[in-house]
Amino acid sequence: MxxxxxxxxxxxxxxxxxxxxxxxxxxxxxxxxxxxxxxxxxxxxxxxxxxxxxxxxxxxxxxxxxxxxxxxxxxxxxxxxxxxxxxxxxxxxxxxxxxxxxxxxxxxxxxxxxxxxxxxxxxxxxxxxxxxxxxxxxxxxxxxxxDFGGGPVRRCLARLLMEFGESYGRPVEYGLEITVRLSYEELGNLIGAGEDAVGLAMKKLQEADLVCLRNRHIVVRDLEGLRKYSGLV
Missing domain, CATH: 2.60.120.10 (Jelly Rolls)
Structure with missing residues (x-):
């Protein structure tokens, strides 16, 4: 039960x-x-x-x-x-x-x-x-x-992933796993960006060690880092 x-x-x-x-x-x-x-x-x-x-x-x-x-x-x-x-x-x-x-x-x-x-x-x-x-x-x-109105795609994506991490994040070994599985196209729908632009932005966030990909899920490694990267602090 x-x-x-x-x-x-x-x-x-x-x-x-x-x-x-x-x-x-x-x-x-x-x-x-x-x-x-x-x-x-x-x-x-x-x-x-x-x-x-x-x-x-x-x-x-x-x-x-x-x-x-x-x-x-x-x-x-x-x-x-x-x-x-x-x-x-x-x-x-x-x-x-x-x-x-x-x-x-x-x-x-x-x-x-x-x-x-x-x-x-x-x-x-x-x-x-x-x-x-x-x-x-x-x-x-x-x-x-x-987000649709402008601003670097990487910052819009960082803000979105920060919000997803806070709302849907599940603690795992590497950080907060976003339990909702989304394609780059779907992420782009949410911030007004093309699939290729989202892919490039995701690469930058990975290089900054803010997120990673595990088993086709996005994992937020540094929530506060995403907040700063997105310009919210």
Whole structure:
């Protein structure tokens, strides 16, 4: 039996911020769906108000869902503890604004929109926690737009990997392994750079001993070094 009270929810996710009681009650709603990589949870333009709360099958590999827009352009990542599809519950008769595809073995708690709204209204920390989550996502999107506006690719990439290390990093022998596996093309989608430019920037970060590659995962070797390299201090 999985003890969801002691589960290591990633910082700043919805489930990490909810009280233990509210978390248990939210995860008790709807039904669980075990999703294999490649499973489509929602498609851009389709109707729907089901809310999906994500968790991983075990603590070794994070749940991961990639959020893409038209033409498959990646613009967000959601992990264990995150919620997706909440806008469908908040906006009557809306359609999905993005496509959500599972990329690691994930358990999705599927909650009907009206049931999710009832939960928010009945739990004091519900609305506040959801609003903080949405505000964080808007701030993250704003930073990505600033990255698109210019600046050296290596600095934009350093900032992105620093944020991923803080949010999705798993301690390993060499540093913090980013549990979400992303291609150079997908990293480029997030900072407005081409695949070749990302490859060159990654090489510079490796030469500076700030990151390394292990088993096709990016490992952050020096979090504070990335922060300085990106110009944030």
């Amino acid at each position: 999985v003890d969801l009270d002691t589960w290591p929810w990633p910082e700043n996710t919805l489930l990490a911020r909810l009280s233990p009681r509210s978390r248990r009650e939210l995860l008790g709603l709807g039904h669980e769906r075990e999703c294999k990589p490649g499973t489509l949870l929602m498609r851009q333009g389709d109707p729907g108000n089901t809310v999906f709360v994500l968790r991983s099958r075990d603590t070794r590999v994070s749940a991961c869902v990639k959020i893409t827009a038209a033409a498959g352009t990646l613009f967000a990542i959601r992990v264990s503890g995150d919620v997706i599809g909440e806008l469908g519950a908040l906006t009557p008769n809306s359609v999905r604004s993005a496509t959500a595809t599972v990329c690691t073995a994930t358990i999705a708690h599927c909650i009907p929109g009206n049931m999710f709204l009832t939960f928010l209204n009945e739990h004091p920390d519900g609305w506040q926690t959801l609003c903080r989550t949405i505000a964080d996502r808007l701030a993250w999107s704003d930073q990505r737009r600033l």
